[in-house]
Amino acid sequence: MAIIAVVFASLVASASGNPNYQWNVVWRYLFSAPILTGLSHTVELTVGSMAIGIALGILLAVMRLSPNPVISTAAGVYIWVFRGIPVLVQLLFWYFLSALFPRLSIGIPFGPSLLSVDTNHVITQLTAAILGLGLSEGAYMAEIVRSGILSVSPGQNDAAKSLGMKGFLTMRRIVLPQALRIIIPPTGNETIGMLKNTSMVIVIAYTDLLTSVSLIYARTYETIPLLIVACIWYLAVTTVLMFVQSGIERRFGRGFMPRRQPGRLARTRARLFNRSATAGATHAAGGSDA
Known part of the structure; x- marks a missing residue:
């Protein structure tokens, strides 16, 4: 404890x-305007990418557990590809998609095109960032959701079938609500990780928090203080997310969380109260006998 206090005091003195x-x-x-704008873009990227990742993860997890080998294999291949390629590479790939497909078309397969647009008009910096982060996150969320689904007792499915519930209804009303207790903690960690992963969009020049900071210190050469600004905001948003995660975990963990043992001070206080109560009862009994 003393060593930790000394180290902490040294850091404070240095700072x-x-x-x-x-x-x-x-x-x-x-609190300057460019920094707050970059911060808002970072939060938007985090929310949008996690929304895509969670929705895609649930779909892929259900597909992965499907008895149909084609559906299960398709989900497995997606997870294998998007977990195996670094997120930074995926961001660059989506941003430079026009080099592979100059135009994106919608039409009849192997037939005429009904709609064709310039790829650069569709895949903007924001679109490339959300696609790169969200599609990659979907692969990780699929494994998280799959582990949560597998944690639910198979007897729950049997009971639902005995009541005449179909597979989709059983998954939505019986399995997923129980699996949330297992899914939520790692999902919260993934959300916090996504907040930090958004800093990688600096490679495609999207103005998130880190990009905004880098644009300023590239002009003023005040690198360290601007990086400290970024760290402060990342820590602030991460702290908020941690509190939200804790609240959600308590909400869905009711009935499963172990009862907290009283601390040393509470136990000492309880013993003193019991002794005083016993002494009072003894004194009262002696008075009544007299």
């Missing part, structure tokens, strides 16, 4: 006494 941190620059840019 407060080292002029190279340039805290005046940090406070000047912390």
Whole structure:
């Protein structure tokens, strides 16, 4: 404990006494318009990518558990591809998709095209960022959802079938609600990870928080204080997400979470209360006998 306190005090002393941190620059840019705009883009990317990832993950998990070998194999191939390719490479691939397909067309397979548009008009920086992050996240969420579904007792499916419930209805009303207790904690971790992964969109020049910071320090050469600004905001949003995750876990974990044992202070207080109550009862009994 003493070692931790010394290390913490050393870090505080270094941060407060080292002029190279340039805290005046940090406070000047912390709430500036470009930084707040980049922060809002980061939050939007996180929400949009996780929405795609969760929806796709549920679909892929159900497909992966399907008795149909074609459907199961298709989901397995998707998970294999998108988990195997780095997210950074996927971002670059989607951003430069026009080099492979200059135009995107909608029409009859092997027949005439009904609609054709320039790929660069469809795959913008925002679209490439959401596709790269969301489709990759879907592969990871599929395994999380699959593990949650497998944690539910097979007897639940048998009971639902005995009541005449079909497969989709059983999954929606019986299996998934029970699997949420297992799915939510890693999903919260994936959301926090997604918040940090959005910083990779700097390679396609989308103005998220880190890109906004880099554009400023590339002009002012105040690299360290601007990076501290980014760290402060990432920590702030991560803290909010952690509190939200804890609340959701408590909500869905009711009835499953172990009862917390009282701390040392509470146990000492209870013993003192019991002793005083016993002494009072003894004194009262002695008075009544007299």
